[in-house]
Amino acid sequence: MSQDGAAIHLETSLGYLLKEASTALRLAMEEVLRPLGMTVTHYSCLELLAQRPGLSNSELARGAFVTRQSMNVLLQALERDGYVSRPSQAPVGKALPARLTPRGRRSLEKASRAVRSVEVRMLAGMTDAEQSDALRSLKSMVRSLRGGV
Amino acid sequence: MSQDGAAIHLETSLGYLLKEASTALRLAMEEVLRPLGMTVTHYSCLELLAQRPGLSNSELARGAFVTRQSMNVLLQALERDGYVSRPSQAPVGKALPARLTPRGRRSLEKASRAVRSVEVRMLAGMTDAEQSDALRSLKSMVRSLRGGV
DNA sequence: TGACTCATGTCAGCATTCTGACATAGGCTC
């Protein structure tokens, strides 16, 4: 079915391509993270904490592009399993700064290698200039889309 | 918290930017589709059927980047509500070619306008050349990511 | 013809994320 090579503007829609690319990336990441028993959000949370120790739940949620409710569920599980630690009392306000435990750091190392291999593969056919252009284009799109209608 | 402007390589990771951009696009689409009682996948399905009448459930799933199981749930709802029609018997094999009903077409028109406005906004700050470059970059990434490890 | 492989439609159960809601902490203005 649908072997008609009809020229459809979906193929030239940047929005559609963006979704296609991010889906391909997500699937590739899930594929390498699954053997480690880790989801993409799970990995994102650990990676964020490694790079910015002390992030709060809400900040992690924004960094991983999920709601703070979703991140809270994940954080509680990570804390229960000993990958992350949070103080019982907030040093200021209500925000609880989270940090990786040694176990969390070890877990992240393997995941980082796996994810890095995916990113390397993704960039395989692109020159440095093309990567810079793509980076700039994506940033422009994000800027334009933010800030409501 | 985290006012440290630490230079982190997340900001220069094409994978991270890709996720950020696609999230921003998805949120913007959800925002304009919600008043119409439509989800992004819902809209994608109708748009695909408008451009390629007769697509099967599995083909729609691939086009909308979800599993055929998920698309099946959606298609059954769309069929029940009179937006889409499928024959009770498969003309060949098991694939049931789906088509928009007049009601489905009317529903799609409003959604298309809304989504188009989002895409226009997204491309606002980019020249045609930049858009072409971005398109090519995204296609390259998809190519590289497909085909397993 | 029969065995094998592949794609499809579909059902069931599970995982993940979301929306809605509430209480609390801090900053701001009057």
Next chain:
DNA sequence: GAGCCTATGTCAGAATGCTGACATGAGTCA
């Protein structure tokens, strides 16, 4: 200080998508 707004953490329920599984239809090959 009182009132207001915003941000945060958290709980509960709903929506959405996924994996696993099964049966069916078509093509391939011995």
